Amino acid sequence: MDSGEESGGDDGGPSRRLRKRIMKPPPSPEPEKEMKKNSGTKKVKKGQPMMEAREEDGEFACDMEGCNMSFDSKQELIVHKRNVCPVKGCGKKFFSHKYLVQHRRVHMDDRPLQCPWKGCKMTFKWAWARTEHIRVHTGARPYVCTEDGCGQTFRFVSDFSRHKRKTGHSVKK
Amino acid sequence: MDSGEESGGDDGGPSRRLRKRIMKPPPSPEPEKEMKKNSGTKKVKKGQPMMEAREEDGEFACDMEGCNMSFDSKQELIVHKRNVCPVKGCGKKFFSHKYLVQHRRVHMDDRPLQCPWKGCKMTFKWAWARTEHIRVHTGARPYVCTEDGCGQTFRFVSDFSRHKRKTGHSVKK
DNA sequence: CTTTCTCTGTTTTGTC
DNA sequence: GGACAAAACAGAGAAA
DNA sequence: CTTTCTCTGTTTTGTC
DNA sequence: GGACAAAACAGAGAAA
Ligand SMILES: [Zn+2]
Ligand SMILES: [Zn+2]
Ligand SMILES: [Zn+2]
Ligand SMILES: [Zn+2]
Ligand SMILES: [Zn+2]
Ligand SMILES: [Zn+2]
Ligand SMILES: [Zn+2]
Ligand SMILES: [Zn+2]
Ligand SMILES: [Zn+2]
Ligand SMILES: [Zn+2]
Ligand SMILES: [Zn+2]
Ligand SMILES: [Zn+2]
Ligand SMILES: [Zn+2]
Ligand SMILES: [Zn+2]
Ligand SMILES: [Zn+2]
Ligand SMILES: [Zn+2]
Numbered sequence: 001m002d003s004g005e006e007s008g009g010d011d012g013g014p015s016r017r018l019r020k021r022i023m024k025p026p027p028s029p030e031p032e033k034e035m036k037k038n039s040g041t042k043k044v045k046k047g048q049p050m051m052e053a054r055e056e057d058g059e060f061a062c063d064m065e066g067c068n069m070s071f072d073s074k075q076e077l078i079v080h081k082r083n084v085c086p087v088k089g090c091g092k093k094f095f096s097h098k099y100l101v102q103h104r105r106v107h108m109d110d111r112p113l114q115c116p117w118k119g120c121k122m123t124f125k126w127a128w129a130r131t132e133h134i135r136v137h138t139g140a141r142p143y144v145c146t147e148d149g150c151g152q153t154f155r156f157v158s159d160f161s162r163h164k165r166k167t168g169h170s171v172k173k
Numbered sequence: 174m175d176s177g178e179e180s181g182g183d184d185g186g187p188s189r190r191l192r193k194r195i196m197k198p199p200p201s202p203e204p205e206k207e208m209k210k211n212s213g214t215k216k217v218k219k220g221q222p223m224m225e226a227r228e229e230d231g232e233f234a235c236d237m238e239g240c241n242m243s244f245d246s247k248q249e250l251i252v253h254k255r256n257v258c259p260v261k262g263c264g265k266k267f268f269s270h271k272y273l274v275q276h277r278r279v280h281m282d283d284r285p286l287q288c289p290w291k292g293c294k295m296t297f298k299w300a301w302a303r304t305e306h307i308r309v310h311t312g313a314r315p316y317v318c319t320e321d322g323c324g325q326t327f328r329f330v331s332d333f334s335r336h337k338r339k340t341g342h343s344v345k346k
Numbered sequence: 347c348t349t350t351c352t353c354t355g356t357t358t359t360g361t362c
Numbered sequence: 363g364g365a366c367a368a369a370a371c372a373g374a375g376a377a378a
Numbered sequence: 379c380t381t382t383c384t385c386t387g388t389t390t391t392g393t394c
Numbered sequence: 395g396g397a398c399a400a401a402a403c404a405g406a407g408a409a410a
Binding site: 265267268269272275276279297298299301302305306308309328329331332 | 381382383384385386387388
């Protein structure tokens, strides 16, 4: 036999089970009992910009405004200037050169933002994801449909957007 | 109070817990005891091609070879001809116009391929994912490093590729 | 189908 | 040699 | 860090 | 009016 991983079965060996495939955005919030305890409305620091652009130490530098990236080959630079992500299997094309640089965090393991709620280990790459996540703790439903006779509320902007799209409520006139 | 979702706490109401965010490729295989039971090496049917390209009923038709797609606006057609996926938030650019059409399955909910293993509910969008998944059941490790004195085996081509890349084994001469 | 919720490319807002 | 489609590869990347 | 395993854009293979 | 960055939106889409 060829020693399959999950062979086992009858013996007492470490017969592995087929694992579930899961993709959770890191440490999901623990089941919270208390709500709206954390009243600490942390002041957002207004320091210098978020320092996103790292230089690479290549010979071919991008000369586009505000971009200080450089690459090892001319071809890489051309792709970069076309606002196409160079990561294999990605290849997304963007409208903005600035965003191309921000997009790189999608391919990095860092999740620098944390949920401020005590005991919650949730982390994020995007500030907006954190902003909306916090509402899960507070219970806030900040989106209110102003259409006459509707008055529905929503916790997430996406759900409010869908409501407007499907019902035609609150469309600008 | 504003009726937060997971308010509850002390009362007996349906106080919801914060849910985990999970992304599993559908019905993961049940813990399998038996191994290599399914000897049924299903013959692959060689019928007509996989019939991927669906026409849309737009006015602007793509005239590229073998492509029968059409669109509602000229701008959509231009994007299509540039091999860029039109799905919002995707925007990937591809080398091949043929693949652009196949890529659309990424955005569809259908998972037309199934694991042939009895009792396994795993489904797939891509044939290769199915092919490699089956080895989890059979225990097969079909990749063997031929470098002198190495002889390591691998179940997944990706792991074999990495082995070659990191060790320099089996590099073509 | 539904609701809940996260991710992210683009749009809008706010400040200088 | 050329289509053309199916198979396979080679990463990326999630989870444990 | 590791191993296991799935997803998918591109490359290779096989058939006509 | 113009930068420019932060915030917000508007989908896509996963999970239950
Ligand atoms: Zn640049
Ligand atoms: Zn990318
Ligand atoms: Zn939290
Ligand atoms: Zn409404
Ligand atoms: Zn076409
Ligand atoms: Zn796409
Ligand atoms: Zn299976
Ligand atoms: Zn080797
Ligand atoms: Zn704003
Ligand atoms: Zn030939
Ligand atoms: Zn990896
Ligand atoms: Zn990782
Ligand atoms: Zn082949
Ligand atoms: Zn002004
Ligand atoms: Zn959706
Ligand atoms: Zn879905």
